[in-house]
Amino acid sequence: MAIDTSDFKNGMHFYMDGDVWTIIEFQHVKPGKGGAFVRTRLRKVRTGQVVEKTFRSGERVEPAFVEKVPMQYLYKQGSDAILMDLDTYEQIPVPFDSLGGQGRYLKDEAEISALQAAGETLGYELPNFAELEVVETDPGHRGDTVSGSNKPAKLETGATVQVPFHINIGDVIKVDTRTDSYLERVKK
Structure with a gap:
């Protein structure tokens, strides 16, 4: 039971080249000349690789039935989670x-x-946002609030992101884990 490009939805899974892919985003394009097509951004579930691919309108793909099994990350042990x-x-x-x-x-x-999918774990879906404490960053100085300038901050998990100058050690910030970007300081 193949699905048509007109049935595409964000988050949909399908088989392509022997792997399971997820549609991150898509756009139907109808040029003045020539046939319509669908421009997509896809993520390979197994590796996280993101590619852009164009499908002809009406092209069919084989759907993948992906089950989300709830798990809890306990801790890191050596190179394993x-x-x-x-x-x-x-x-x-x-x-x-x-x-x-x-x-x-x-x-x-x-x-x-x-x-x-089919009893095999292909990958993991992690939270898109995380609220983490800043454990290391340079102190912000009065007058350092020039718009657009940032400084690195090390978070409680060891990750480093760029933050505005008013963020200090001990602040809890919200991070978009997909883009590695600072979103806001979380009120305590």
């Missing part, structure tokens, strides 16, 4: 790298989802 299946309470070591770039924002006991 120890995850617990929230249904069976089984603890599973997985290579920390398999969590992708967003893994560096995980706090102990954070909930994530294992993405499984």
Whole structure:
């Protein structure tokens, strides 16, 4: 039962070149000349690789039925992340790298989802936002609030992001884990 490009939705999974891909975003384009097409940004579930691909309008793809299994990140042990299946309470070591770039924002006991298709774990879906404490940054000085200028800040998980000058050690900030960007300071 293949699906047509007119059925595309953000977050939809399908098979392409033997791998499962997720649609991040798509746009139907109808040029004045020639046939219509669909421009997409896709993420390979297994590796996190993002590509842009254009499909002809009406082109068909094979849907992938991906199950999201709730897991909890317990802690890091060596080069492994120890995850617990929230249904069976089984603890599973997985290579920390398999969590992708967003893994560096995980706090102990954070909930994530294992993405499984046909009984095989393809990858992990991590929270898009994290609230983390700043543990190391240069002090902000009065008058240093020139718009557009930032400074690096090390967070409690070891990740480093660029933050505005008014952020200090001990502040809790909200970070977009997909873009590694500072969003706002969280009120205490």
